[in-house]
Amino acid sequence: MNVFTICVLVHFKLALPTRLSLGWFIVSVSVTFFGARGSRPVSGSAYAQFGGDTALVVLDCGAEPILLDLGTGLSGFSRTLRDRGAFRASCLLSHYHFDHVQGLPFFADIDKIGNSLTIFAPDVGEKPLRTLYGPPFFPVSPFEFRGELEVRPIAAGRLELERSKASVVASLVPHTNVAFGYRIELGGATICYIPDHQAPYTRDTFAATALELADGADLLIHDAQYTPAEFELKSNWGHSTHLYAVDFAIAARVKRLALFHHDPSHSDNDLLAMELSAKEAYPSSGVEIFAARQGQVLQIVP
Numbered sequence: 001m002n003v004f005t006i007c008v009l010v011h012f013k014l015a016l017p018t019r020l021s022l023g024w025f026i027v028s029v030s031v032t033f034f035g036a037r038g039s040r041p042v043s044g045s046a047y048a049q050f051g052g053d054t055a056l057v058v059l060d061c062g063a064e065p066i067l068l069d070l071g072t073g074l075s076g077f078s079r080t081l082r083d084r085g086a087f088r089a090s091c092l093l094s095h096y097h098f099d100h101v102q103g104l105p106f107f108a109d110i111d112k113i114g115n116s117l118t119i120f121a122p123d124v125g126e127k128p129l130r131t132l133y134g135p136p137f138f139p140v141s142p143f144e145f146r147g148e149l150e151v152r153p154i155a156a157g158r159l160e161l162e163r164s165k166a167s168v169v170a171s172l173v174p175h176t177n178v179a180f181g182y183r184i185e186l187g188g189a190t191i192c193y194i195p196d197h198q199a200p201y202t203r204d205t206f207a208a209t210a211l212e213l214a215d216g217a218d219l220l221i222h223d224a225q226y227t228p229a230e231f232e233l234k235s236n237w238g239h240s241t242h243l244y245a246v247d248f249a250i251a252a253r254v255k256r257l258a259l260f261h262h263d264p265s266h267s268d269n270d271l272l273a274m275e276l277s278a279k280e281a282y283p284s285s286g287v288e289i290f291a292a293r294q295g296q297v298l299q300i301v302p
């Protein structure tokens, strides 16, 4: 498990009548990658380092955790809940493609009284998860489990997650179907999540909505599915190259870039080579670049 340490100082001031400042306090934010794979899960020794589970990142600031997507990484997250009490969390769902929702019906933690998961998702005018996860496609509906499972369709804009102490902005980003990217501000840190992002064919321009989401973020988690050669063959499949992710990160002036949504055909050796070429593309850019590994934790602490 790799641990990166980032120093974040958060300045709290209470609006007391005397306008008394309580000075500097420290808040810790952890970012855990439970699944960094795109399209479909994979397994085997060739994937041991970066993992095979699909998209799930968990943000935890000591309040209710925030789940970014519900891919098969949800199984690993579930194992961390075994010895904990009641589970309550929110999920920011980027979109409804299988690789982002496939973990939900196996998330047995929802089948416990007192547990709850609220899913904020793009409003597509239907109820895709209820349709997908019930007969005849799936034997039982997680919406009939004993805990609380709720989907709240949202429009693009700002969203306050009070129980997670987070302020969120959702924006449409280019993809093959309706998809959100998210900007999450919590614990004094800003994290931007754009797991699926259709790069333009020329790969030399950036969608204004996406750039605005990522602007100045402490951490950008971004689609890096293809090499440039692969992109030439799949240029309208809804994704970016790892080098476009670097260009985008520099344009958005982020501090760190996590290459994410790894193609299922990419072995550990492939991803190590992509990670290296991304780091070497602009060595003096000032952006810290790494390819996300399943099990990796970024600890945002003093």
Ligand SMILES: [Zn+2]
Pocket: 038, 039, 097, 099, 100, 195, 196, 261
């Ligand atoms: Zn995806």
Ligand SMILES: [Zn+2]
Pocket: 095, 097, 175, 196, 238
């Ligand atoms: Zn997708």
